[in-house]
Amino acid sequence: MMKEKLIGFLQNKWSQVILFTLFVVITSLSLYLSQKSVVAFLLLLASLLILYYMKLKNLTKWIIGGGILFILLPMASSGGPAFQSYMEVATMVGIYVAMALGLNIVVGLAGLLDLGFVAFFAVGAYSYAIFATPQASNFMPFGSYPLGGESFWIFLIIGGICAAIAGVLIGIPVLRVKGDYLAIVTLGFGEIIRIVFNNLDRPVNFTNGAMGISSVTPPSIFGIQLVFPHHFYFVTLVILAFTIFAVLRFEHSKLGRSWKAVRENEIAAQAMGIPLVKTKLLAFALGATFSGMMGVVFAAKQAFIDPTSFTLLESFTILVMVVLGGMGSVPGVILGAALVTILNLQVLTELTNWVNQLTLNGIINVPDALSPAKMQKLIFGLLLVIFALYRPIGLIPAKNKKFDEKKLKTNRLAIDRENTVAIDKDNV
Amino acid sequence: MPILEVTNVTKEFGGLTANKDITLSVQEGSITAVIGPNGAGKTTFFNLVTGVYQPTSGEILVEGKSVVGLKPDEVAKRGISRTFQNIRLFGEMTVIENVLVGMHKHLKTGLLGILLNLPSTRHEEIEAEKEAYRLLEYFDLAELLNEKAKNLSYGAQRKLEIARALATKPKLILLDEPAAGMNPKETKELTDIIKKMGEEFGVSILLIEHDMKLVMEISEHIYVLDHGEKIAEGNPDDIRTNPKVIEAYLGSGAVQLGQRSETNANTTVE
Ligand SMILES: Nc1ncnc2c1ncn2[C@@H]1O[C@H](COP(=O)(O)OP(=O)(O)O)[C@@H](O)[C@H]1O
Ligand SMILES: [Mg+2]
Numbered sequence: 001m002m003k004e005k006l007i008g009f010l011q012n013k014w015s016q017v018i019l020f021t022l023f024v025v026i027t028s029l030s031l032y033l034s035q036k037s038v039v040a041f042l043l044l045l046a047s048l049l050i051l052y053y054m055k056l057k058n059l060t061k062w063i064i065g066g067g068i069l070f071i072l073l074p075m076a077s078s079g080g081p082a083f084q085s086y087m088e089v090a091t092m093v094g095i096y097v098a099m100a101l102g103l104n105i106v107v108g109l110a111g112l113l114d115l116g117f118v119a120f121f122a123v124g125a126y127s128y129a130i131f132a133t134p135q136a137s138n139f140m141p142f143g144s145y146p147l148g149g150e151s152f153w154i155f156l157i158i159g160g161i162c163a164a165i166a167g168v169l170i171g172i173p174v175l176r177v178k179g180d181y182l183a184i185v186t187l188g189f190g191e192i193i194r195i196v197f198n199n200l201d202r203p204v205n206f207t208n209g210a211m212g213i214s215s216v217t218p219p220s221i222f223g224i225q226l227v228f229p230h231h232f233y234f235v236t237l238v239i240l241a242f243t244i245f246a247v248l249r250f251e252h253s254k255l256g257r258s259w260k261a262v263r264e265n266e267i268a269a270q271a272m273g274i275p276l277v278k279t280k281l282l283a284f285a286l287g288a289t290f291s292g293m294m295g296v297v298f299a300a301k302q303a304f305i306d307p308t309s310f311t312l313l314e315s316f317t318i319l320v321m322v323v324l325g326g327m328g329s330v331p332g333v334i335l336g337a338a339l340v341t342i343l344n345l346q347v348l349t350e351l352t353n354w355v356n357q358l359t360l361n362g363i364i365n366v367p368d369a370l371s372p373a374k375m376q377k378l379i380f381g382l383l384l385v386i387f388a389l390y391r392p393i394g395l396i397p398a399k400n401k402k403f404d405e406k407k408l409k410t411n412r413l414a415i416d417r418e419n420t421v422a423i424d425k426d427n428v
Numbered sequence: 429m430p431i432l433e434v435t436n437v438t439k440e441f442g443g444l445t446a447n448k449d450i451t452l453s454v455q456e457g458s459i460t461a462v463i464g465p466n467g468a469g470k471t472t473f474f475n476l477v478t479g480v481y482q483p484t485s486g487e488i489l490v491e492g493k494s495v496v497g498l499k500p501d502e503v504a505k506r507g508i509s510r511t512f513q514n515i516r517l518f519g520e521m522t523v524i525e526n527v528l529v530g531m532h533k534h535l536k537t538g539l540l541g542i543l544l545n546l547p548s549t550r551h552e553e554i555e556a557e558k559e560a561y562r563l564l565e566y567f568d569l570a571e572l573l574n575e576k577a578k579n580l581s582y583g584a585q586r587k588l589e590i591a592r593a594l595a596t597k598p599k600l601i602l603l604d605e606p607a608a609g610m611n612p613k614e615t616k617e618l619t620d621i622i623k624k625m626g627e628e629f630g631v632s633i634l635l636i637e638h639d640m641k642l643v644m645e646i647s648e649h650i651y652v653l654d655h656g657e658k659i660a661e662g663n664p665d666d667i668r669t670n671p672k673v674i675e676a677y678l679g680s681g682a683v684q685l686g687q688r689s690e691t692n693a694n695t696t697v698e
Contacts, residue, residue, distance in 0.1 A: 246543060253542040254528070254535045254553075257521070261529045264518035271478060271512075273504035273533035273596055400522045402574050408561040 013055045023047055028076035035080035052331055069237055087229035093341045094236035095294045098243040100321040100337035102290035108328035110283035111263025113183040116190020117318050120288035122310035123166045124159035124295020129305050132217040138205045149220030155296050163292020167284040175280050190315050198307040212306025219300050232301045243290045247330055252401055259283055320380045324387055326394025335395055348372045431456045431600050431632045437486030439476055446472040448656040459626055459633045461643045464653035470636045471513055474602050478510050479503035507599035511589040519578030523569055526577050527560040530595025567591045583614040594629055603635040607642055622646055
């Protein structure tokens with residue numbers, strides 16, 4: 001009896017709204033008042049997940065979610081010195097979510113296992129870093145470099161386009177092979193791009209090689225220079241919003257259907273008139289675009305990039321996000337990317353600090369090699385294996401669009417009726 | 429006028445000649461059948477026509493124009509669609525989405541239209557959905573529209589494959605053993621559907637089928653393949669009584685038997 005009542009209560013829309021509001025208010029207040037409470041920060045982020053499951057209209061959810069991310073989260077975490085570090089974490093979450101959504105097009109929708117995805121992030125990052133530093137004057141015959149901070153906004157588009165072109169260029173040779181072979185070839189190309197950036201300092205110095213490019217001009221808008229993490233937080237959020245919007249549109253269009261058809265059965269897809277190579281290349285190019293845009297943000301935010309930011313481990317990390325969240329599922333991938341990034345940046349770091357503290361105090365002695373921060377690969381490996389074995393569909397599995405039978409039917413009747421009316425008129 | 433004209437087509441897989449010197453044509457608006465024992469090369473022939481394989485030699489004309497060298501999707505754009513012997517639905521997609529994929533090549537919207545959800549894109553999409561739904565109604569699959577294709581019964585999957593193929597608005601549809609695995613009632617329904625489908629959708633039909641009752645009932649013209657070669661062609665009555673055909677199906681000893689029983693009933697090949 002009690003249990004049923006409780007369930008009934010929790011399923012009621014208004015009780016949900018009240019509880020949710022309470023939750024958000026409490027977590028925001030505790031984050032604001034107790035600055036160091038990482039838990040409060042994480043719980044406030046988790047409110048978005050709760051929101052996802054609430055019985056509200058989609059548009060309402062988007063507005064509330066946007067409100068939390070654009071206003072509440074920055075305000076609640078601005079109560080003290082940890083503000084910038086929270087914003088930094090949130091920015092990284094946004095960057096990875098957008099990248100994972102890009103990879104989701106390739107892996108989740110089109111079913112092409114790409115193990116070198118970080119290459120497109122690198123292309124975006126380098127495209128801005130090279131032109132926003134004196135680096136470009138090494139090979140550009142005209143113009144003066146570095147370009148000003150206003151160029152950042154154009155480079156968001158240029159970086160995306162460069163990444164898309166890289167996607168097509170890599171895709172043309174790579175898409176000749178399928179399945180496991182594709183995974184290996186993309187892995188190879190991912191590494192090739194990194195090594196190329198690592199060595200493009202001779203004969204003409206494009207990338208400054210392993211030294212990396214430093215002092216990247218910070219973006220500016222209306223004369224304000226964007227240098228603080230909370231600046232980049234808002235930039236990231238806007239791009240992320242665009243990314244989510246775009247991938248949802250793609251997924252539910254004829255394009256998304258053609259990707260899924262190719263994933264499900266290449267031969268049948270072709271027999272239905274879907275060009276295989278073009279469809280796959282489009283998945284590569286569009287997936288890469290979002291990654292490239294975030295690469296530009298990353299370069300501007302770090303003000304320094306070198307090839308070590310774009311290793312194989314990064315590609316794997318993004319793949320783990322997609323698999324963990326649910327291949328082909330936009331909400332799943334968002335959750336997966338957020339969890340993995342937070343695990344990486346917050347949980348493991350906090351644990352490492354804690355273990356170091358204990359070691360310092362002489363309570364336990366954990367050798368450096370066993371510090372949690374170094375377990376990243378092990379943890380990702382375990383996560384992949386566990387999910388592959390026990391929940392291959394991921395945390396929030398992909399759902400097909402539900403078509404409203406009534407709409408498809410009533411419309412038909414309406415047409416029939418129109419026709420009848422028309423005929424009647426003719427008779428008169 | 430023939431919609432499909434195949435002349436002297438040969439296909440070799442290494443040492444094996446799967447199709448040898450086959451000449452065949454399908455008249456516009458007709459129902460034509462290709463029969464023959466297992467391994468005769470019927471599916472290979474379909475794969476040649478649809479561009480899955482390229483012929484070793486020979487010519488394939490669709491409406492008088494060669495399709496040799498075209499990729500399967502390009503052949504599809506010439507107005508040829510097909511179903512598969514081993515069902516190839518998009519299993520994780522819903523029933524209606526499967527049909528919508530069939531309509532893909534008629535949807536004109538581009539990237540920008542999709543991104544901005546332009547009125548023309550929306551209109552085109554809604555029209556496609558309604559049309560897909562009508563096709564599902566025609567095949568009695570309408571109430572399953574949101575089911576995953578892989579969860580359908582075998583018979584329903586076969587019907588969905590035909591619906592999906594028709595969604596491409598083909599001029600010629602190739603059905604590879606459409607009744608395989610169906611029970612007699614389903615087969616009867618399917619026979620009726622195929623019979624009237626040609627006229628209703630303005631499509632010529634070429635089908636491979638082992639169910640002789642179905643073949644004899646609906647085909648206007650029949651080609652018989654054996655060991656990759658065309659051994660006979662003609663209308664159902666010619667084929668029923670052709671000794672070569674009986675031999676191919678039942679072995680040489682059966683010919684005499686077949687000729688004897690032919691006087692009693694015209695159903696030897698069943
Ligand atoms: N891709 C292929 N490679 C090699 N041999 C093949 C291939 N496809 C079909 N065959 C062979 O061609 C012959 C005819 O097969 P098929 O066309 O499937 O016969 P049917 O559909 O009449 O039963 C068989 O011996 C088969 O093994
Ligand atoms: Mg066959």
